[in-house]
Amino acid sequence: MIGFISSLFTRGEPAMSEAAARDAPAIAALHGASFRRGWSEQEVEGLLLDRHVITHRALIGTKLAGFIMSRLVEDEAEILSVAVARRQRGLGLARQLLNLHLRRLAGLGASTVFLEVDERNNPALRLYQRAGFNEVSRRPNYYPGHGGKAADALVLRRDLS
Numbered sequence: 001m002i003g004f005i006s007s008l009f010t011r012g013e014p015a016m017s018e019a020a021a022r023d024a025p026a027i028a029a030l031h032g033a034s035f036r037r038g039w040s041e042q043e044v045e046g047l048l049l050d051r052h053v054i055t056h057r058a059l060i061g062t063k064l065a066g067f068i069m070s071r072l073v074e075d076e077a078e079i080l081s082v083a084v085a086r087r088q089r090g091l092g093l094a095r096q097l098l099n100l101h102l103r104r105l106a107g108l109g110a111s112t113v114f115l116e117v118d119e120r121n122n123p124a125l126r127l128y129q130r131a132g133f134n135e136v137s138r139r140p141n142y143y144p145g146h147g148g149k150a151a152d153a154l155v156l157r158r159d160l161s
């Protein structure tokens with residue numbers, strides 16, 4: 001029964017909109033489930049309240065399915081984080097969120113968007129390459145290895161016109 005009810009919330013079209021401070025608990029939980037170093041609710045709330053930070057969320061029903069967050073200073077934006085709930089991955093949700101987010105950043109005056117990504121993160125690299133990001137530099141051994149070799153961080157850039 002619980003599984004059936006929860007499946008109702010994971011179906012359907014995602015609704016995308018700007019996030020607010022009340023989304024901090026759900027965003028912190030999704031961030032924590034998606035990255036090795038999580039953000040606390042307080043950290044996320046601080047970011048959501050920062051006037052330089054722009055965040056979009058995707059809801060399916062009342063559940064957070066994904067978010068994307070950037071810092072915009074003058075005409076330069078940096079994507080701080082993007083994550084999609086495990087059960088919703090591979091369905092184009094990150095692509096939709098990123099498109100909406102880039103349009104909003106452009107509307108707010110961003111002319112360049114940067115981000116940093118682990119060279120091993122194939123889904124993220126595909127997402128960004130398809131959205132027109134190009135590698136501009138590399139930070140060697142930036143991410144610790146999982147018991148093995150460390151990985152480079154790639155710095156990607158996209159100009160918005």
Ligand SMILES: CC(C)(COP(=O)(O)OP(=O)(O)OC[C@H]1O[C@@H](n2cnc3c(N)ncnc32)[C@H](O)[C@@H]1OP(=O)(O)O)[C@@H](O)C(=O)NCCC(=O)NCCS
Pocket residue numbers: 034035081082083084085088089090091092093094095096116117118121122123124126127130
């Ligand atoms: C990266 C992430 C946000 C992508 O979200 P998503 O909603 O699954 O992405 P989409 O469905 O929009 O797919 C984006 C591209 O990645 C590809 N992709 C998705 N999952 C993939 C996988 N497991 N392996 C390889 N490519 C994959 C898709 O095919 C698509 O490329 P295409 O348009 O050429 O077909 C998601 O995997 C995630 O939350 N990962 C953990 C957090 C993270 O690493 N964030 C990025 C940090 S820079």
